[in-house]
Amino acid sequence: MLKIFGQGMSYYEKRLCLLMFLSAVPNALGMLQVLIIQFTPKHHCSVTETLEYMKARNETDAFHKALNISIPMEENEFGEVSRSKCKQYNYTQLLAGYGHKNQSNVSIISCQSMYFEGPESSVVTEFRLVCDRAWLNPLFTSSLYVGMMFGCLLAGSLSDKFGRKPVFLAFTYWYFIFTFLLSFVGNEIWFLVICIFAGVGNLINFTVAAVIGNEIVSPKHRPLMYFCLIMGYSVGYLCMSPISYFFRDWRWFLRFSGAIGILYIPYIWLIDETPEWLIVSGKFDAAQKVLNKMAKLNHDSPVNVKDLKQSLPEVPLGVWKTLVQICQEPVLVCRAVSALSYFVLALNNNNLGGNRFLNLFYASIAEIAAIFLYYAAISKWGRCFSYILTSVGLAFSIIGSYLVSGWGTVFVIILTMTGKLMVAATWSILFVHLPEMFPTKTRQSIVFWALVCSRLGGIIAPFVIHAGKSGSSFLSSLTMSGLVLVTSFLYIFLAETSNIPLPQTVAEAKSLKGYWKQCVYKYKFCNDKDHRETFPDEYESVRLPK
Template sequence: MNFDEILCLIGGFGKFQRILYVWICLPQIFLAFHMLVSIFTGAVPPHLCRSMSAGATASSNFNLSLQSAPDGWSELSCVAPFNRSGAVALGDGHPVGTCQGGWEYSTETFQSTTVTEWDLVCDSASLNNMASSIYMFGLLVGAVVFGSLADKYGRRIIILISLAIQAVFGVAAAFAPNFYVYTALRFMVGTSISGVIMNAFVLGTEWTGSKQRMLAGIITDYFFGLGYILLAGVAYLIRDWRKLQLAISAPGFLFIFYIWVLPKSARWLMANDKTEEAWEVVRKAAQMNGKPLTKDLEMCQVYNLEGKREVKRKHSFIDLVRTPKMRKQSLIVFYLWFANVLVYYGLSLNISDFGMNIYLTQMIFGLVEMPARTITLFTLNRTRKISQLAFLAVGGTACLLTIFIPSNLSILKTVLAMIGKFGITASLSIIYVYSAEVFPTVVRQNGIGIGSMCARTGGVLAPMMYLLKSISPQAPMVLCGLCPLLGSALTLLLPETANKPLPDTIEDVEGSDLSEEDGSVKPVIFETSLRTAGAVGGTRTD
């Protein structure tokens, strides 16, 4: 029985689904906190070596400079010419960054950060970057591990486990005794982020009717954006990194009540031959939506429970590339995940230097994304394919145009970069919805998981993209332009999924080609009864 037809009868977005979305959206605020908090906890305030006064000058033989900074501070430059031995040195023979008297930091903006506590500056600055990379690697690992586990054990249990990991390790990070323990704990938080983001999204998608399915991605994006904005206020009020880490992590323990309120995915239960348990959840949803199950549907249930059924083969990520159409669609979707996140973070790093207060900049970046999320609400109702294609084309074209703008027209170049970010942000919102509709139920979480893994790979590579400036100053923006344009062209090869039933099996994707190849025929069970049930329930199903 097609689960989308069941949703038509019991309500595709009734009271049950609206309450479910409340439970899905609340954690998104805290996910944004954890994703972006390193902007503040790992910030590098103006600093100088205690062995040098603010007005001191270094040996002219090494051309060291004292840079202007807020609050009358001067910052010792960590960049100097190399001597013959290959070491960068001060006039007293100490390498730059090896401050014998210890570093002193400005407290104008931050009371403390991980940088000020563990002196992650100059020759130790790479450790700060390493922590960010390891956190992003945690997101990648979580995408792979929790994607596979969710397809095997269900969406609900993985969400609960991920929320517990996030709360426990997030709070523990606030009490980390040293940098290495802190980095390990942040890695674990990163894995949990992927577990919650992917499975909450898929759970909402699998309970939502085809006409309202886009809400699964867009509504959650709004709450992530809300967390983006709220973090600026929370960080402004809490300037100590340990207290800030504790403030964003401790509320996670409140989600313990999800054990009693978060439902299972009936679609996943049916796809995994847990029919009786699935119908129990469907009954509760129907009752809450005010559309109790009809006798015809109950008869279908009895048939499914007592009739002879074929033993279904277990599916794995190999099924994503085993058959022709599934392979083509999977590889394209994986590239779209990678390109979207690579360019999204690449642009964010490139246009973030507004010369304004860091808290105000954070809030502006959150606000800029809201129009991009909003416009997708109007386009996704009619088409997924054209929306994805168009926003990728807008983002890529705007980025490419920046390379033709003279450097003295910095405002115009910034406006084009913001248009590029607008297009990529909208495209990133769409790919969540599109992916869930392209992958069939039996491998949907595996598909989303590998897609998320490709996205995290893009996130890790985004900072490295700017190393290309040594080849050409325009190289990063050329890459930011070409990657989305290639994705836009590849999107033409994907199917249109708007207002269509979600595929449940590989056969649903391959269609008659697979049936002819392996000689299988996909049975249609109780089609007449279901149409009758639709007539009795007052809902058209054909």
């Protein structure tokens, strides 16, 4: 892949892309582990007493007869009739002689105990998170993303203060350790607590890796670097289906996910701090060592750190003032809505019907296809128009999946996977676009503040799914589509940053013009040759991708 798309990249840049690819593979296991460990199999009230009664009467096909006389039928919002998952006929009244053929006079009560179909063991089956306890399932899911949100708040400032490499390594190993510990919890309280701690380290290394790549790789190849990073995540996504099929017990799935962290110990020596951060932080000797290493691996003459020092101006504002500045940008809203859409579609995988392992496989294929869509789109149309195009496609996919729900499972899966394709592309565009809009000293903090907003989307997503299952899914689908369309409109106010050097100060970041202004100026200059020749610098500052 790097040979095909990486023409002109140095050996060190290609090496970094490969390391970023490998580092991102386990991230999908952590981000979407709830699909495996919190899987809800088909279930209904236990009919053990009725079954024993039927066997005592020597009834043939006793199990199905016990189901028929013990479990009432219910109708959903689409008119489909099926056995109740949480209700049963009063067993005492059945035995008292009210008859097995006519249950009209038998009262209906909540399940006294549950029966789960299939060989899977999950948190849901072990802690009985269904029916009156079903609200605990989205709570546990959200707890993982609450941990991620706290991790983002902590890691952003730590990364800007202590460097990209220490935070990358620390949170990588943090995630693996607490994921392994999560497999040993014995009750709901400890599961909730350890899940939050595991979430703190989840996906932090992925985000730091994106910033490392942005600060080391040349502007021309930044999209390719992120292409490799998200491809690693997608390969991990692809591996989830066979891994979950092999590990049917949720505890062993977590133990496997945590144990593979041993493979990433060599990253202590393989990953370098970014010269850009070292120079801005005043660590010129350390920066020179990294530059010498790059030159040695590239078989090139080393760059003098003094030359780079002169090209990096001082940062005039502190971290807090810069954060106040970023809060005025609509990118935070776009990040939150994109994340909400992503998690709603990804975490709803088990509710699509059909084989859940195949659905997981289809979703991973859509994720991989989205990477090629992302790379092709931003290479041709730039960041802003690509986001607008894919987000509009996402909005129509979300509302369309509801409208075709009465046509059959196949149509729902097709439109859901189309939405998954679009939302994964918007997610990728945001990840590569966001660091390009803000200055070096606070770039990582701002990226993590945006991730905090996205984690809010992850926290809300399980409850949106739960509301869709327990009530009307039309309202949730319509709301989601509307929010996505709003973000596509807000995105026109962000700057197009294709092939533009990263801004070093807040002044440089603020000088970037919004996409709509660039479009207007581009049209003006293209149709006014005299103005274009008179102000060539201004024309260059508002250029858009061809």
